[in-house]
Amino acid sequence: MAVTTRLSWNEERSLQKLLGNVSLRLLSKSSVHEHLFNNCQLQGSTITVVYFSNIIIGVFIPGHYPIATELSEPISSFCFSFQRHKATEMTTVVLEAEVKIISGELIFCSFDQKMLSIDPSKAKLSMHRSLSSKLKMFYSGNTFCECEVFRVEGIKDDTTYVSKVTRAAKHMNQLLEELRAFKPNVDLISEIRILLLGPVGSGKSSFINSVRSAFQGRLTRQAIVGSDDTSITEQYRTYSVKDGNDGKSLAFRLCDSMGLHEKEGVGLCMDDIPHILKGCVPDRYEFSPHKPITPYDPAFITSPSLKDRIHCVAYVLDIKSISNLSSKMVAKFKQIQKEVLKCGIACVVLLTKMGNCSKTLQENFSNMDKSMTSQSQIIQVSKLLDIPTYNIFMVENYTSELELDPFKDTLILFVLRQMLRLVNDMLEDMPLEETEGKTGKE
Numbered sequence: 001m002a003v004t005t006r007l008s009w010n011e012e013r014s015l016q017k018l019l020g021n022v023s024l025r026l027l028s029k030s031s032v033h034e035h036l037f038n039n040c041q042l043q044g045s046t047i048t049v050v051y052f053s054n055i056i057i058g059v060f061i062p063g064h065y066p067i068a069t070e071l072s073e074p075i076s077s078f079c080f081s082f083q084r085h086k087a088t089e090m091t092t093v094v095l096e097a098e099v100k101i102i103s104g105e106l107i108f109c110s111f112d113q114k115m116l117s118i119d120p121s122k123a124k125l126s127m128h129r130s131l132s133s134k135l136k137m138f139y140s141g142n143t144f145c146e147c148e149v150f151r152v153e154g155i156k157d158d159t160t161y162v163s164k165v166t167r168a169a170k171h172m173n174q175l176l177e178e179l180r181a182f183k184p185n186v187d188l189i190s191e192i193r194i195l196l197l198g199p200v201g202s203g204k205s206s207f208i209n210s211v212r213s214a215f216q217g218r219l220t221r222q223a224i225v226g227s228d229d230t231s232i233t234e235q236y237r238t239y240s241v242k243d244g245n246d247g248k249s250l251a252f253r254l255c256d257s258m259g260l261h262e263k264e265g266v267g268l269c270m271d272d273i274p275h276i277l278k279g280c281v282p283d284r285y286e287f288s289p290h291k292p293i294t295p296y297d298p299a300f301i302t303s304p305s306l307k308d309r310i311h312c313v314a315y316v317l318d319i320k321s322i323s324n325l326s327s328k329m330v331a332k333f334k335q336i337q338k339e340v341l342k343c344g345i346a347c348v349v350l351l352t353k354m355g356n357c358s359k360t361l362q363e364n365f366s367n368m369d370k371s372m373t374s375q376s377q378i379i380q381v382s383k384l385l386d387i388p389t390y391n392i393f394m395v396e397n398y399t400s401e402l403e404l405d406p407f408k409d410t411l412i413l414f415v416l417r418q419m420l421r422l423v424n425d426m427l428e429d430m431p432l433e434e435t436e437g438k439t440g441k442e
């Protein structure tokens with residue numbers, strides 16, 4: 001009888017992709033092999049996968065499997081989980097630990113604390129609470145139905161890839177934690193409002209979808225995206241962002257606008273912008289390129305408060321378009337920037353369509369800010385819009401992908417964190433009377 005895996009096709013694909021397009025070869029299976037781990041030694045890097053009814057827990061071990069009783073040097077590894085009731089949702093957590101096998105039990109220890117242990121003879125898995133909460137393993141029983149070990153083939157071609165992935169996952173988890181805990185430092189505001197402004201087709205709506213996807217742990221495409229000479233986005237939309245962990249909305253909202261066009265009467269009407277910034281435009285307002293909203297419009301919000309205002313403007317520009325922005329477009333940006341500064345709003349620039357940005361990150365993760373600011377386009381944009389280089393970021397949005405990419409996610413979350421930090425700094429600096437319930441500036 002052929003020994004086959006319990007991993008679904010999608011789960012196997014997600015793992016292969018995460019490890020750099022490797023292939024997985026099943027070595028051992030607890031329902032078939034009595035001494036499960038005996039078959040796994042001297043096989044190179046492996047993945048050990050444990051199956052429960054609703055969740056799969058796995059651990060990647062770089063290099064050879066530990067030899068019974070021998071304590072290994074601490075290894076940089078990672079654990080993952082798949083929630084089986086959701087569509088291939090994978091969570092990864094970095095695990096720096098010593099690995100050993102004692103009496104047939106695979107044990108991971110960090111600073112003398114048992115983080116994870118797998119005992120195939122008793123079908124038992126134990127996990128430290130800190131690890132189980134990160135892997136979203138909320139269940140009381142710990143008897144599993146099956147344990148499988150796979151050899152990871154093809155990984156030797158790029159031995160540094162896994163350490164890059166594990167570093168990216170570590171970075172991403174830290175960012176996620178910080179963003180989940182983020183609170184505006186003014187009591188009157190429960191959500192920071194970030195407005196995306198930029199030329200038609202620059203990637204504003206795609207950025208919103210990318211942020212939402214990074215938090216959901218799967219690709220979501222709620223904002224409509226596309227390519228046309230005129231803006232695809234015709235309505236003003238404000239999107240909340242939900243945390244995939246508990247479904248709660250996070251403390252920021254992303255506001256999508258119609259694209260700017262160099263021609264008058266096409267794209268977002270310039271006279272709409274001050275009203276959007278002050279919070280006078282409601283969600284789902286239908287833009288008209290020829291006719292701005294006025295206080296006589298029944299939908300106009302006449303007395304917006306501090307919480308309704310825009311707190312951060314993110315100018316979105318396609319990186320390839322920078323050197324040929326028309327003078328009319330530049331003039332529009334300068335006019336907007338004047339208004340933004342007048343309203344005391346934080347601003348950043350997002351440069352999209354950076355084809356190789358995941359690669360740049362893979363090469364140099366710890367040096368994210370440095371590698372980003374060394375680009376000549378950033379300096380060019382900084383001069384053009386009079387925005388400091390440290391507030392100009394490159395991103396690569398999700399477009400036609402089917403699965404999340406840890407490098408893209410990390411960059412998207414990094415940019416978001418910088419925006420929120422900037423807004424909090426500005427709010428802290430705001431005159432007291434404004435943060436104590438006075439309505440928006442007129």
Ligand SMILES: Nc1nc2c(ncn2[C@@H]2O[C@H](COP(=O)(O)OP(=O)(O)OP(=O)(O)O)[C@@H](O)[C@H]2O)c(=O)[nH]1
Pocket residue numbers: 198199200201202203204205206207224225226227228230231232233234257258259260352353354395396397398399400
């Ligand atoms: N390669 C690549 N394509 C992108 C990126 N961001 C957006 N796109 C593509 O660019 C096109 C326009 O993207 P949208 O997100 O609709 O741009 P927008 O700024 O919302 O456009 P309007 O609403 O029309 O003003 C789509 O085909 C996207 O798939 C990116 O970072 N990289």
Ligand SMILES: [Mg+2]
Pocket residue numbers: 204205206224225232233256257259
């Ligand atoms: Mg759009």
